[in-house]
Amino acid sequence: MAIPISYNFRNLWTRRLTTVLTLSGMALVVFVFASILMLAEGLRKTLVETGSHDNVVFLRKGAATEVVSGVSRDQASILETLPEIASNPKGQKLLAKEAVVLIALPKKRSGTPSNVVLRGIGENSLFLRPQVKLVEGRLPRVGSPEVIVGISIAKRFVGIGMDETLCCAMRDWRVVGIFDAGSTGFSSEIWGDVDQFMQAFRRPGYSSVIFRLRDSSEFQNVKSRVENDPRLTLVAKRETKYYAEQSEIMAKFLRILGTSLTIIFSLGAVIGAMITMYSAVANRIAEIGTLRALGFKRRDILTAFLAESLFLGFLGGLVGLFFASFMQLITISTMNFQTFAELAFSFTLTFEIIYKGMFFSLIMGFVGGLLPALRASRMIIVDALRAA
C-alpha cells in the first residue's frame, strides 16, 4: 500500500516559507525558459506568416535580403514573360516589381533613430499580400508622393502618423493611410509608389520581383528556368522560405541564449529543491522510521518523497507558465540582424512551449528530490526510530 498523497501536501504546508521559496525559484526558471522560447517563437511566426506559399520572390544572386538585392529593369521585363504567372480576372499578370530601401527614423520612446523598410509597391503588390488591410485613410495614388504606414511602426516612430509628412530624399511624403498586416513583417514597413521611390532615391533598378504562381507545383520549373538563364543573375525563392530564412540567425541566437541561460538557472533551482527535500527528510527521520515499522516498504518511502518533490516542481511550473502567459501582451520592436531593419513581434505561447516548460519543471523536481528520497528510503528502521 502506498503512503497517502495528503501526507505530502500537509508536509509542504507545514513548511510554508521553505515551500514558497523553493517554489518561487523554480517558477522563475520556468518563467525565463518559457519567455525566451516564446520570443523565438514569436519572431519565427511573424516572419513565416509574412510570406505566402504560392508567391515567388526573385533576388540577385548572393543577396540574402531585398535591401542589398538589385533586379534591373530589363531583367524584370524578362521575368514578366514567364508563362507560369497567375493572372487576375481582368487578365493582368499578378506580378509586382518592388524597390526596397531603408531609412533612419527616430523612435518615439527613446529618440534614437532606427532603420525602417520603405517598400515601393506596384499595382499588384496588394493582391499578392492578402494579409494587408487598410485600417485608416486611403491607398496612395500612383504617381504621387504619398505613403501608407504599417500599424506596428505608426505608433512607435516620430512623424509617421496619419496626415503627417515624412521628409527624405529631398521630397515630402504624405502619410495618407495606415495598414494592418496582422502579425507579419509588413506591419513594420512603409509603402508607397515604386516609381516615385526609385526616382527619389536614385535607384536604377528594382530590388525584387514577386509573382503568384499559376499552379503551386510549377515552382521547380520556374526556378530552374530562371537560374539557368544567362541573362538573369537571379535566384528564385518561395516567399515563405525567403522570410523564414530571415528569422534564422536571430531565432538561433535567442534559442542558444535561452537554452544556456535556463540550464544555468535550473542548476540553481535544482539545488534549492535539493536543500528543501534533504531537510524534509532530515526533519522526519523518526516519522520515516515509524512508517517503515508500520509496514510501508522502502519503495513506498521513495515514491512518497519523490512525489512530494515532483509536486513541488509541478506547482513551480504552473506558476511560472501562468506568469509567462501574460508576456503575450508585450510586443517587442527591435532590429533584425539579418535585414538590418526594425521588426515588431510579440511573445507567442504555443502548446509545445507549455509542454516543454512543464516537462522541464518536473525534471527539476525529480532531480532535486531523487537523492534525498533515496537517502530516506535507505534508512534502517532501528536507527531511524532511535533518532527521535
Place this chain on the structure above:
Amino acid sequence: MFFLKILIRNAFRNRLRTSLTILGMTIAILAFGLLRTFIAAWYAGVEASSATRLVTRNAVSIIFPLPISYREKIRQINGVKMVSHGTWFGGVYIDEKNFFPNFAVEPKTYLELYPEFGLSPNEKEAFLKDRKGFVAGRKLINRYGWKIGDIVTLKGSIFFGNWDFVLRGIYRGRDENTDETQFFFHWDYLNEGLKKRGHVWGDQVGFYMVGVTQPELATDVSLAIDHQFKNSLAETLTETEKAFQQGFIAMSGAIVTAIQIVSFVVIIIIMAVVANTMAMTTRERIGEYAILKTLGFRGLHIVGLIFGESLVITMMGCLLGIALTFPAAKIISAELGTYFPVFNVERETLFLNLGATGIVAFIAAIVPTRRAIQIRIADGLRRIG
C-alpha cells in the same frame, strides 16, 4: 577573529546544505558575471571608439552612398585634420557562417587615422603597394590559418561577384578592446571593379572618417560638414564615432535590455535559495537562540550571528564564482569569437558581483532574523526541531 570562527563553524554545521548553497551561489555569480561580460562585449565597439574621430554618412540611412567628390570639400573645413573613406563590403568567405567585418578603405589615411591597428613598417609598405592586398586582424588570421601572400576570395553580397585579395599584413590591436577580426582592403580596387560593371556605387563611398585637430572641435566640425551638404542630392549626417557605434547598438536595444533583466533574475533565484537555507538554519537553532538570550546576549548579537553566517556562505560562493568566471570567459571567447571579437571580464563586473552578494546575504537573512529575535525565551526553549 573569534566571531568569524563562530560564523564559519556555524555555517558548516550542516555540511551538505551549506555546500549545496555555496554551489548554487557560485553558479549564480558565474552566470551573472558572464551575462555582464556579454553586455560589455556588445558595447565593445563603443568603448573602443575615439572622441577625435567623426563618421559622415548619408542622412537617409547607412545603405545610401556619398559621392567621392565630398572628400575634398570636407578636407577644406576648419578643424579637419585628415579625411579617409570607406565602404562596407559585406563579402562572404566560403559560407555565410564565416562572418567577419570587411571594408574597402583608402589605406594610407585609414591606417594613420586608426593607430590602434598596429602593422609592422614592412607589412604596411607591402599593403600600400599592392592594390589587391588586404590586411586582417590577428584573431581572424588564426581562425582561418591564412599566411602572408595567400589569395583569399570573398563572395560579394552587396557587390555581385567573386573578389580576390592577397594577404599583405596582419595587424595587432594596440589596446585590449581593439577588434582583431577585421578585414580591410583598397577602396580603389573595389571602385575599379564597380566602374567596370557600371555599378551605381562607382565613385561613391559608404562613409567618411574624419579626424579633427582637437576633440573640442568635434561638434563644430560635424555641424559644418552637415551644413556644407544641406539641400544636396546626398545630405550627410556626421556624428562622433562613439555615437555612430552606439546607434547600431540602440537598434538592438530590446535584446540588451532583456539580457540585463535576465541577469538580475538569476540573482533573485539565488536569493530564494539562500533565504531558504537561512530559514532552515534558524528554525533548527531557535532553542540555541533562546539559550543565548538567557545568557544575556541581546537581539543585536543574534542578528550579527545570522547575518554574518549568511554573508559567510554567500561570500564563499561569490569568490568561487569569480574565480571560475575568468576561465569560463576564455572558453566562451574562443567559441563565440565570430560574434564577439572582444570578450573580457571587466573590473566593474567584479564589483557588481560583490555588491549583489552583499544584497543577497542581507535580504536572505531578514525574515529568519525577525523570527529569531522575536521569539520569547520560554517559547524558544520549549520548541523542539
